[in-house]
Amino acid sequence: xxxxxxxxxxxSCQSKSIERHIKEAELSxxxxxFEKAASRYHNLAQDYEEHPESVAWLMQSAELLELRxxxxxxxKRYQQVVEKNPxxxxxxxARKRRAALFERLGLIQExxxxxxxxxxxxxxxxxxxxxxxxxxxxxxxxDQYEQARLELKTILFDPDFPKNLLEQAFFDLGETFYLQxxxxxxxNIYEExxxxxxxxxxxxxxxxxxxxxxxxxxxxxxxYRVLLLARDLYPDxxxxxxxxxxxxxxxxxxxxxxx
Numbered sequence: 001x002x003x004x005x006x007x008x009x010x011x012s013c014q015s016k017s018i019e020r021h022i023k024e025a026e027l028s029x030x031x032x033x034f035e036k037a038a039s040r041y042h043n044l045a046q047d048y049e050e051h052p053e054s055v056a057w058l059m060q061s062a063e064l065l066e067l068r069x070x071x072x073x074x075x076k077r078y079q080q081v082v083e084k085n086p087x088x089x090x091x092x093x094a095r096k097r098r099a100a101l102f103e104r105l106g107l108i109q110e111x112x113x114x115x116x117x118x119x120x121x122x123x124x125x126x127x128x129x130x131x132x133x134x135x136x137x138x139x140x141x142x143d144q145y146e147q148a149r150l151e152l153k154t155i156l157f158d159p160d161f162p163k164n165l166l167e168q169a170f171f172d173l174g175e176t177f178y179l180q181x182x183x184x185x186x187x188n189i190y191e192e193x194x195x196x197x198x199x200x201x202x203x204x205x206x207x208x209x210x211x212x213x214x215x216x217x218x219x220x221x222x223x224y225r226v227l228l229l230a231r232d233l234y235p236d237x238x239x240x241x242x243x244x245x246x247x248x249x250x251x252x253x254x255x256x257x258x259x
Contacts, residue, residue, distance in 0.1 A: 018051070037064050038062075041058070041060045055085045058077060078094040078098045087121060095118050108142045115134045115135045116135060119135065133169055136151035137172060145177075145179065148172070174186050174190050183212075187217070204230050207230035211226040215250075220251035
């Protein structure tokens with residue numbers, strides 16, 4: 001009986017200590033001292049490694065460090081989360097956050113490896129198609145356009161691939177040619193994109209790039225007419241107006257006023 005009472009006493013003391021540390025971490029967040037909060041969550045995870053919330057505390061620590069742009073330390077904490085919860089939801093989220101961080105830092109090979117691991121360990125996950133798309137986009141960022149096209153064509157010919165992601169994949173395929181200055185091939189992809197997805201939020205950018213492919217091939221009048229279609233669709237109208245003026249001058253076209 002005394003043993004059980006002693007265990008209960010220890011458990012009660014531990015719970016109160018954890019609650020106190022969590023409260024201190026929350027207060028640090030509320031006051032904007034994210035570094036101190038990150039340290040407190042990390043200490044909690046280390047001091048109570050067997051606690052079921054320890055991996056959540058590690059994740060909070062990593063996210064707070066990332067918010068304050070302590071990128072190297074954040075990456076280390078995300079790695080600790082992955083090691084502690086390799087096949088669980090926290091491990092998955094840590095990998096996704098780390099992939100986004102690698103992209104922001106321009107570490108494209110690391111980005112590719114992260115999404116490859118995500119696809120390997122979470123291939124049956126609902127987000128697996130997105131991982132495939134991200135891998136293809138990683139090859140574009142790495143200037144590996146042939147490999148990107150292989151990945152994208154596999155996606156585009158997959159009858160089970162989610163329709164909401166096919167639009168982005170088709171756009172990305174055009175990018176692989178555009179970025180290689182293979183303008184005629186890019187033109188064909190962009191024209192097909194507009195036929196398939198006329199109401200796409202990407203239409204403004206597609207019209208802009210299609211106009212450029214026509215311009216460099218010498219079709220200045222067509223380039224101007226296509227660019228007019230981007231006026232109300234492209235996020236920055238000033239960019240379109242400036243290009244219209246330049247094209248009008250090159251093609252000796254009288255600029256059209258906007259209604």
